[in-house]
Structures are given as C-alpha cells and as structure tokens.
Amino acid sequence: MIDSAGLSQRASAYLLVTPLLQSDANPPMEDGIQLETSSEAIEGNQNKLNLDLPGEVPLTPQGEYVLLQQRIYRAAIIASILVVAVSAFVFDLSTTISLMIGALSGLFYLRLLARSVGQLGKTSKHLSKVQLLVPITLVLVASRLPELELFPCLIGFLLYKPSLVFQVLLES
C-alpha cells in the first residue's frame, strides 16, 4: 500500500530542505559576483591611476642597488681600458693580453660577487663562494700557459679595486 500522506509530507519536507542545502553548498552567487566585479573595478581604476601618474617611476631599493652595480662596472671598465691601453704602448703584447684577461676576470668576479650579495637574504642564507673560483682558475691558467704572465694577470684582476675605492669616496 502506498501511504500518500506520508509521501506528500516527505516530498514537502524535501522541497523545504533543498533550498537550504543548496544555499549551504553554494553561497549566494549574486553578491559574490557583485563583489568580484566591484573589486576588479577598483583594481582597474587603481591601474588607470598608476598609469596616469606623471613623472618618473620612484626608485625602488633593488633599483638603487642595480644602479650602484652599474656605476661600479662602468668605472671598472673605464679603468681597465685605460690601463690596458697604456700597457699596450709601454709593454709587449703578452703582458697586455695577460693584463686584459686579468681585467676581464676581475669584472666577472665582481659580477658574481654582486649577484651573490643580491641573493643574500632572498633566495639564499649564505654568501656564495663561487666567485672565488675565478681567481683560482686565473692563476692556474696563467701558471700553465706559457703565453700568459702571472703578475700582469694578477694586476689586471685587481683593477676593479680602484673603482670600488672611487665609489666609496664618492658615497662618503
């Protein structure tokens, strides 16, 4: 036998409960959509405002560090070119080439050091020692190859120092 009264009660109870379950499972979409659109509109307005700002972009701390690196590189390259040019007139070709290779190694060392200092505290907790491989390789190559001289290589490698001293004096 079919209990029609019981079925109708269950059906009405199911119909009464279903909207509640739906509202629990899926929170009201209309408000959410309105919130999302409003937040997107705010972000869009902020972007528009940022794009419309006149003048230069303010210098970030990372940009300041990059500018300092560029100044040091520029000074080191100028010092290296000057010394290599003077050496080309005064000394022989072997000494000049050794000096130039040392200067390039010094610039590469400085680049690696600057990169490891830039990563300190962000991606790594320790200062990388990879840059020390540059003078080791330089001395080993200069001592093995008869075309290169050791002392000009070392002098060339240390050509980045005057630019650092100049930078320190400039800042102080």
Add this chain to the structure above:
Amino acid sequence: MDSIVTAASVVAAGLAVGLGAIGPGIGQGSAAQGAVEGIARQPEAEGKIRGTLLLSFAFMESLTIYGLVVALVLLFANPFAG
C-alpha cells in the same frame, strides 16, 4: 725541486689559505648578519645596505684572494724551486 722546499711550500700554502680566510670569514659573517638585520628593520633602505655590503665584501674577500694567490703561486709557480 728540493724535497724540503716542496714540503715547506705545501705547508706554507695551507697556512696562507687557512689563516688568511679566518679574518675575512668572521668579518663577512658579521657584516652579512648586520645587513640582513638592517634590511629586516628598514626595508626601504635595502638598496643602500646591499650596496654597502657589496663594497665591504669586495674589500674583505680580497684578503682571502691574496692568501689564495700566494698559496697557488707556491704550489704551481714556486719561485724558490730549483
């Protein structure tokens, strides 16, 4: 090369690197600690702190490089070798 000169060169190379790395190692550690603390306190001064750290590291690490060069010269281009 005389064996005594060879032995003395190897010992001197080890001492040059080992003793020469103590001071810069301590200095770099304390400098890095101070810099990271400073950046954590004042993130807006990160650029200046990192720049000063780069300069001080370059000066400190050159002391290690001097010891390293002396050691490598003693090992691979020894002027006292006969």
